[in-house]
Amino acid sequence: MSFSIFHNLVINTSPEDVFHAVSQPKHLDNWWTLKSSGKPEQGTEYNLNFTDQYNWFCKVSKVAPNKSFHLKMTISDEDWNPTTFGFDLEEETGSTLVKFSHINWREANHEFKHSSFCWAILLKGLKDYLEKGTVIPFEDRS
Template sequence: MDHGTLEREIHIDAHPDTVFDVVSNPRHLREWWPDEAEYPAEPGGAGRIAFGDSWVGFTVVDAVPPKLFSFRWTHAPGETAAPGNSFLVVFELEPTATGTRLRMTETGFRERGWDEAKIAAEYADHVTGWDHFLPRLPAVAAEVGATR
C-alpha cells in the first residue's frame, strides 16, 4: 500500500453553503471533529485544535466558499505549517440534486521523513479517525441548516 493519500467521499443532505460552514467554522468543526478549535477561517489563518489535552497546530490554506476548504494540521503550535511538518487536508464540495458531495483528501504522510513503519501506523490511525469522524458531519450539517 502506498500510504500517500487518504481519500473519502460522502453525500450530505445540505446545501454547499451549510456544509462549507460546518467544515470551516471552528464553532461547527468542534461539533463533529476536534474537542476544541481556535483559528481564523481565512487563508493563512493560524491557530490550533485539540483532542483531549493534546493541542496541534492548524493553519488554513484555502477558503473558497462554498467550494473548497483546506488546511494543514499536526505541526507543532507556533511552527509555520509546511509540507515536511504537517498533513494537508482538502475538502472539496460539489452541489448535487439532493445536497452536497464532499470529497476529503489528506496527504503529507510520506513528506514527514518517517520510516515505512511509522508512515503505515500514522496512515492507519488517520484512516480510523476519519472513518469515525466524517460520518458525524451530516447530522451537524442538518442542525446548522435548520437554524439558517
C-alpha cells in the same frame, strides 16, 4: 513517495452549510475537536485542541467559500506534521458531494491507517451533525 487518504460522501444539505461545519470553530467542536479557534481566511492559524496532549496547530492553505477548505498542519505529532487535509465541495441537487483528502503522509504506517479509519467515522459524524443535528459528546467520539 507520499501517501494520501481520500473519502467521498454525500451530505443532504447545501455546500454553504457543509463549508461552515468544516471551517467554523463553533461547528468543528460539535463533530470533531474538543475546542478550536481560527477563521476561514487564507494563511490564518487554527488551533485544534483535543486534549492537553493533542493541542495542534495548522494554517489555512486553501479556502474558497462554499467550495473548498484545506488546512496544513504546523504543530502536531510527527506523522501529521507534513500533512494537509481538506474538503472540496460540489453542489448536487439538494445535497453536497464532499471530497475529503488528507495528503502528504510520509509512510503508510499504523498512524496513517488508523487516521484513515478515524476520518471515516468522523465524516459520518459530520454527516449526522448536518442532516440530523446529532452532536456526540467529545468524550464519546472514536
